[in-house]
Amino acid sequence: MRAHFVLQILASDLLKVPTSTHRDLRMKKLDSLRQTLAVATAKANHSSCQHLPLDDQRDFEAAQWGKIADLPAGGVPAPDGRTAWNIAEYDFLDEDCPETVNPSLWRMAQLNKISGLFEVSDGIWQARACDYANMTIIRGESGWILVDPLMTKQTSAAALQMVNEALGERPVSAIILTHTHPDHFGGLKGVTGENPESYPPIYAPAEFMTYAASEGIFGGNQMARRAIYQFGLTLPIGPDGTVDGGIGKSPAKGQRTFVEPNFFIEKTGETQKIDGVNFIFQMASGTEAPAEFTFMLPDHKVLCMAEVCTQTMHNALPPRGAQVRDTLLWARTIDEAIGLFSADADILINCHNWPVWGKANVLTYLEEQRDIYKYIHDQSLRLANHGHTPNEIAEQIAEPDWLCEKFHARGYYGSLKFNARAVYQMYYGFYDGNPVNLHPLSPQKLGARMVDAVGGVEAALQNCRKAIENDDLQWAATLLSHVVFSPAATDEARLMLAEVYRHLGYREESGILRNAYLMGAKELSEGINPIPMVGGRNEELATALSLQDWFDAYAIRLNPDRARDANVILNFKIEEETACVCVARQTEFARINHQSADADLKIIIRKQQLEALASGKLSMEVAIDEGVQVEGAISLCQEWLNLHDNFDLWFNVVTP
Numbered sequence: 001m002r003a004h005f006v007l008q009i010l011a012s013d014l015l016k017v018p019t020s021t022h023r024d025l026r027m028k029k030l031d032s033l034r035q036t037l038a039v040a041t042a043k044a045n046h047s048s049c050q051h052l053p054l055d056d057q058r059d060f061e062a063a064q065w066g067k068i069a070d071l072p073a074g075g076v077p078a079p080d081g082r083t084a085w086n087i088a089e090y091d092f093l094d095e096d097c098p099e100t101v102n103p104s105l106w107r108m109a110q111l112n113k114i115s116g117l118f119e120v121s122d123g124i125w126q127a128r129a130c131d132y133a134n135m136t137i138i139r140g141e142s143g144w145i146l147v148d149p150l151m152t153k154q155t156s157a158a159a160l161q162m163v164n165e166a167l168g169e170r171p172v173s174a175i176i177l178t179h180t181h182p183d184h185f186g187g188l189k190g191v192t193g194e195n196p197e198s199y200p201p202i203y204a205p206a207e208f209m210t211y212a213a214s215e216g217i218f219g220g221n222q223m224a225r226r227a228i229y230q231f232g233l234t235l236p237i238g239p240d241g242t243v244d245g246g247i248g249k250s251p252a253k254g255q256r257t258f259v260e261p262n263f264f265i266e267k268t269g270e271t272q273k274i275d276g277v278n279f280i281f282q283m284a285s286g287t288e289a290p291a292e293f294t295f296m297l298p299d300h301k302v303l304c305m306a307e308v309c310t311q312t313m314h315n316a317l318p319p320r321g322a323q324v325r326d327t328l329l330w331a332r333t334i335d336e337a338i339g340l341f342s343a344d345a346d347i348l349i350n351c352h353n354w355p356v357w358g359k360a361n362v363l364t365y366l367e368e369q370r371d372i373y374k375y376i377h378d379q380s381l382r383l384a385n386h387g388h389t390p391n392e393i394a395e396q397i398a399e400p401d402w403l404c405e406k407f408h409a410r411g412y413y414g415s416l417k418f419n420a421r422a423v424y425q426m427y428y429g430f431y432d433g434n435p436v437n438l439h440p441l442s443p444q445k446l447g448a449r450m451v452d453a454v455g456g457v458e459a460a461l462q463n464c465r466k467a468i469e470n471d472d473l474q475w476a477a478t479l480l481s482h483v484v485f486s487p488a489a490t491d492e493a494r495l496m497l498a499e500v501y502r503h504l505g506y507r508e509e510s511g512i513l514r515n516a517y518l519m520g521a522k523e524l525s526e527g528i529n530p531i532p533m534v535g536g537r538n539e540e541l542a543t544a545l546s547l548q549d550w551f552d553a554y555a556i557r558l559n560p561d562r563a564r565d566a567n568v569i570l571n572f573k574i575e576e577e578t579a580c581v582c583v584a585r586q587t588e589f590a591r592i593n594h595q596s597a598d599a600d601l602k603i604i605i606r607k608q609q610l611e612a613l614a615s616g617k618l619s620m621e622v623a624i625d626e627g628v629q630v631e632g633a634i635s636l637c638q639e640w641l642n643l644h645d646n647f648d649l650w651f652n653v654v655t656p
């Protein structure tokens with residue numbers, strides 16, 4: 001595990017240089033670079049959007065249409081006393097765009113701030129900007145059918161309360177989960193309540209359970225840390241901090257919950273009458289999420305494209321990390337939706353952003369959404385087949401001409417160049433074919449050698465100052481990052497890199513790339529500031545993992561040094577299931593529905609207790625008191641637990 005880098009400005013190299021004259025000189029140089037950067041950023045932001053019709057008000061009209069209520073003023077409190085959600089934190093967006101924000105992103109940020117309950121059509125409403133995603137409400141015969149009950153229990157409960165107060169109180173008669181991402185189901189218990197007896201039917205796409213938990217669990221700690229960067233979770237909200245997340249503001253900071261769905265949609269064309277309302281489903285699995293569907297409400301002439309379509313270009317690969325998404329399948333799925341539904345769809349809604357109104361607009365929008373993913377796919381591969389590597393493709397791929405008039409396909413969430421590299425990754429993997437990259441140096445070793453090669457730290461910094469003066473920021477960031485990763489790193493280098501990241505962030509059109517740069521800048525200049533993590537691990541979801549996934553996820557924590565001499569077989573009886581876990585050859589393997597005759601130990605335990613033991617929240621002694629049965633030496637069970645690593649969320653990202 002890497003040690004935390006904690007930069008303490010007061011004890012910095014900057015203050016330890018021999019004389020205050022040196023220090024003053026360095027501070028002066030840094031100040032002068034800051035001014036250079038501020039002037040260049042203002043200019044870049046001004047000129048980058050000259051070709052965009054930023055005054056076009058049509059999206060603002062579309063987003064405001066049908067508004068009937070607001071969440072109560074003052075925000076939604078979180079269980080820990082903090083605020084789970086308060087859209088008023090974004091009131092600074094009512095002002096003119098400052099020089100620290102890309103004007104195109106500012107416009108999007110204003111649109112995503114339009115919050116409250118909106119009537120979509122007779123019997124259909126949406127709660128928007130009440131969390132990161134939308135909750136859609138459909139009037140059923142006996143109650144509300146809720147689509148995607150937000151990310152946290154507190155925000156979904158607040159949204160439902162707003163619905164009941166505005167439209168009259170009714171029970172929740174059914175829940176639809178369009179896909180496997182937690183911003184669409186973490187709030188389940190805020191609308192189902194806690195009593196399993198009274199849970200309404202919950203519909204989800206086939207294989208929902210395979211992916212909902214596992215996608216975020218195997219790679220979970222790395223993904224969670226990178227999600228802090230993607231969503232800017234420790235940044236201030238404001239013109240110098242986070243302004244928008246493209247498909248919404250930011251994930252709410254409440255409690256994440258889970259209830260298992262009990263009805264699964266298997267195929268395109270499947271129809272269901274849910275609480276008296278007709279649904280026609282289309283499978284969209286493998287596009288934006290590994291399990292996803294869209295649906296048409298034929299009696300309302302409303303099409304819901306889930307998150308397959310949004311009012312921005314989406315991610316073929318989110319910067320938080322995920323398995324790469326198939327942009328070709330994405331385009332084909334939207335085209336299939338055009339064929340299936342567009343002739344009847346008067347209104348199109350999504351699970352993020354605002355609706356598209358009018359049949360002709362729906363068709364045009366769907367064609368353009370389809371074409372942006374097809375363009376990304378085809379042009380990335382055209383360039384790859386010409387022999388170009390990922391960074392060359394990103395440099396060369398051009399925005400299609402029509403994008404300057406179509407805000408809904410612009411990169412406020414995903415971005416064209418990042419997505420192009422994702423397409424390369426999907427077809428060719430991370431290796432670019434050049435043998436120099438078969439065994440590349442680690443950032444630390446490369447940094448040390450780069451600094452040596454340019455003649456030492458001072459010479460490197462001189463190069464970086466020149467690059468900043470020439471507004472060659474990517475080169476400045478690259479060289480500075482080498483210095484920061486070298487043993488010769490100084491606070492001056494870290495602070496210079498922080499400034500460059502900050503200004504790269506200020507110029508980004510993508511809200512989440514902006515967040516990533518600003519997070520890097522913050523951690524370089526202030527060190528890592530662990531805060532109680534918003535949401536964190538969803539334990540209700542973790543216990544819903546299949547036993548195979550649970551043990552496979554636990555095996556990822558096996559430390560091969562500690563397991564060098566381990567040779568142990570454990571039989572588990574976990575509620576109605578059995579598992580046999582074998583640790584040998586520094587590897588842990590679990591076979592489900594199996595018991596070994598040669599086991600060293602048999603453990604009878606509930607899944608929740610196993611999860612608590614593995615996370616260190618439960619000791620063996622208390623577990624035994626709670627009824628966990630161990631046949632064999634209890635100490636052996638503890639030894640097995642001790643073979644596993646714990647992961648620290650707050651590992652270094654922008655420093656070694």
Ligand SMILES: [Zn+2]
Nearest residue numbers: 133181183307
């Ligand atoms: Zn989402």
